[in-house]
Structures are given as C-alpha cells and as structure tokens.
Amino acid sequence: MTVSPPAPGGPAAVEVRGLVKRYGGRPVVEHLDLTAHAGAVTAVLGPNGAGKTTTVECCEGLRTPDGGTVRVLGLDPAADAAALRPRVGVMLQDGGLPSGARAGEVLRHVAAMYARPRDVGELSERLGIGGFARTTVRRLSGGQRQRLALACALAGRGQVVFLDEPSAGMDPQSRRAVWDLIHELRTDGVAVVLTTHLMDEAADLADHVHIVDHGRVIAAGTVPELLAHDGPHGTTTAARVRIEARPGLDAAALAKALDEATGPAWHVSETEPGVYVADGPVDPAALAAVTAWLADAGTLARTITTGGRTLEDVFLDLTGRHLR
Numbered sequence: 001m002t003v004s005p006p007a008p009g010g011p012a013a014v015e016v017r018g019l020v021k022r023y024g025g026r027p028v029v030e031h032l033d034l035t036a037h038a039g040a041v042t043a044v045l046g047p048n049g050a051g052k053t054t055t056v057e058c059c060e061g062l063r064t065p066d067g068g069t070v071r072v073l074g075l076d077p078a079a080d081a082a083a084l085r086p087r088v089g090v091m092l093q094d095g096g097l098p099s100g101a102r103a104g105e106v107l108r109h110v111a112a113m114y115a116r117p118r119d120v121g122e123l124s125e126r127l128g129i130g131g132f133a134r135t136t137v138r139r140l141s142g143g144q145r146q147r148l149a150l151a152c153a154l155a156g157r158g159q160v161v162f163l164d165e166p167s168a169g170m171d172p173q174s175r176r177a178v179w180d181l182i183h184e185l186r187t188d189g190v191a192v193v194l195t196t197h198l199m200d201e202a203a204d205l206a207d208h209v210h211i212v213d214h215g216r217v218i219a220a221g222t223v224p225e226l227l228a229h230d231g232p233h234g235t236t237t238a239a240r241v242r243i244e245a246r247p248g249l250d251a252a253a254l255a256k257a258l259d260e261a262t263g264p265a266w267h268v269s270e271t272e273p274g275v276y277v278a279d280g281p282v283d284p285a286a287l288a289a290v291t292a293w294l295a296d297a298g299t300l301a302r303t304i305t306t307g308g309r310t311l312e313d314v315f316l317d318l319t320g321r322h323l324r
C-alpha cells in the first residue's frame with residue numbers, strides 16, 4: 001500500500017529517489033523513495049535490519065549509495081558534505097561520541113564549531129545534562145549518552161535533523177523532554193527525520209510515516225491515513241475488541257459467536273498467548289456476545305478493551321509478526 005498524502009510542512013528538505021544500497025553484493029535498500037519536509041517530522045519505521053539506518057546514513061553522507069539519488073537541502077550529501085555540515089544535525093544510533101571526553105566538554109566543543117549555536121546551558125538543562133556534565137562519555141549510562149548525542153545533534157540549529165532512535169533506552173522523563181524538543185524543532189521549521197521502534201513516539205510526533213521492510217517503503221502516509229487503511233481481513237472501520245484472558249481459548253468459536261450477534265464480519269485471532277484480537281463492527285451487541293462467550297467458557301477476562309487499530313497493529317499487519 002502506498003498512500004500519497006498532501007505534503008505536510010514546508011518545502012522538501014530531504015528527497016530520496018530510488019535509493020539502492022548493497023553490502024557485499026547483498027541489497028539492503030532497494031529502490032527506496034522518501035521525502036521529508038521543512039517544519040515536519042518524518043518517521044521511518046521498520047523491523048530490525050529493514051534498512052532504516054542505512055537509508056538515513058546515505059542522507060547523512062556517511063554511506064555512498066549504489067543507485068538512486070539523495071538530496072538534502074538540494075545538495076548531494078556525499079559530494080557536498082562540507083556545505084551541508086553546518087546546516088544538518090545528526091544523532092547516530094551508536095552515539096559516535098569521543099569516549100574519553102567529559103559530557104559537558106563534548107557539548108561545548110560541538111556547539112563551538114557552529115556559527116550560530118544554541119545556548120549550551122539551556123540545551124543542557126532541557127536534557128538534564130548538567131547532572132553528568134563532568135562524567136566521561138564512557139562512564140555514561142545508555143540513556144545519558146543518548147541525551148548527550150541528541151544535544152550535540154541539535155547544538156548547531158540545523159535546518160535538517162536526522163535522529164536515529166532518539167529516545168531508545170531513555171526513561172519516561174527524558175523521553176518526554178525529547179518529544180517536547182522535537183515538537184519545537186518542527187514549529188521552528190526544521191525538517192526532522194527520525195527512525196524509531198516506538199510506535200507511540202511515531203504516533204505522537206510524526207506528520208508523515210514511512211514503513212520500511214526489506215529495504216523498500218511498503219506504506220507511507222500520515223498516521224490517520226495509515227490507521228484508516230484496510231486491516232488484514234478487509235476491516236476498514238478500524239474497529240477492534242482486545243481481550244486478555246487465559247491462553248488457548250477457541251478463537252474460531254468466538255468469531256462464530258460474534259458473527260451470530262452482529263453479522264458475518266468478524267476475524268478473531270490469538271495474537272500472543274492469552275491475547276485475543278477481534279476485528280469487526282464493534283457495537284454493544286458485539287461486546288455482549290464477547291462477555292457471554294467468555295462466561296460460557298468459564299473464563300474471567302483480565303481486560304476487555306474496544307477501540308481502533310493502533311499504529312502498532314498497522315505495523316504488525318504490514319510487516320508480519322515473525323522475528324527478524
């Protein structure tokens with residue numbers, strides 16, 4: 001599925017067309033297209049090994065494409081690296097920070113390389129870096145290192161910012177601080193490109209989502225557009241009942257009970273042991289059928305929730321449930 005949404009935000013700041021990247025002859029990115037706009041957050045989602053980091057690294061000029069074109073602010077990230085450096089902020093997945101330097105020094109040093117840096121004190125405060133400013137990078141916790149890497153990526157006020165899993169490993173307080181900063185970047189007209197495995201992060205932040213699998217974009221659109229897309233069994237109404245109960249209940253029998261209550265429209269599966277997801281036209285009769293069926297089975301459900309599909313549901317429907 002590829003939805004073509006109206007472009008969120010301002011003009012295109014990142015344009016990737018037909019990107020191909022191979023490692024040792026093995027294609028890991030295959031004809032991938034991606035556009036990120038100024039004043040918008042573009043999220044790239046995908047299972048492990050899908051090619052997200054490789055794509056972003058091609059945009060950052062850290063990898064040379066084997067095919068296709070990449071333009072950042074109209075420039076070629078590899079050939080025009082020097083011109084782009086002051087205009088682009090990069091947060092790498094592994095941090096890429098000097099391990100022997102103190103956190104505060106690293107941030108001051110990075111900020112000093114830019115003509116118009118952000119206020120280091122303010123940035124430190126926003127990301128809580130003051131508490132570990134005198135600690136060397138190698139002694140920082142994973143979340144602290146992430147916060148420092150993000151501060152470094154934002155220090156130069158880039159027009160484009162690439163954030164590879166920006167809040168991975170962070171505590172909830174830090175994650176909130178990061179999300180607030182990203183919202184502000186967007187308001188300030190920055191083009192933010194982020195990869196993430198956190199569906200709530202993408203749902204909260206992203207104007208536009210690209211779902212990548214096996215090196216290709218398999219779906220793209222705004223979050224509401226992706227949520228509105230047909231479910232795997234033709235459910236367009238984004239209606240779902242989720243039940244947590246004991247494992248091993250007869251999902252087909254529940255589907256039959258629901259079909260009898262509301263009409264033959266239901267698909268029920270046990271998505272993980274003890275978690276049953278029923279897609280279909282949720283209404284009071286359907287919910288009554290669920291509780292009656294559970295009573296017949298002599299089972300007390302721990303939770304029964306109704307609602308639409310989530311971005312995680314869409315992601316799993318599109319990319320499958322097997323591990324990579």
Ligand SMILES: Nc1ncnc2c1ncn2[C@@H]1O[C@H](COP(=O)(O)OP(=O)(O)OP(=O)(O)O)[C@@H](O)[C@H]1O
Nearest residue numbers: 023024028046047048049050051052053054055093
């Ligand atoms: N330098 C490299 N040499 C060889 N293969 C590589 C290299 N870097 C990445 N790969 C392979 O390319 C594929 C895509 O990797 P990539 O890091 O782009 O995926 P990703 O979508 O970012 O995954 P994750 O979510 O796990 O970070 C993987 O199979 C990975 O093993």
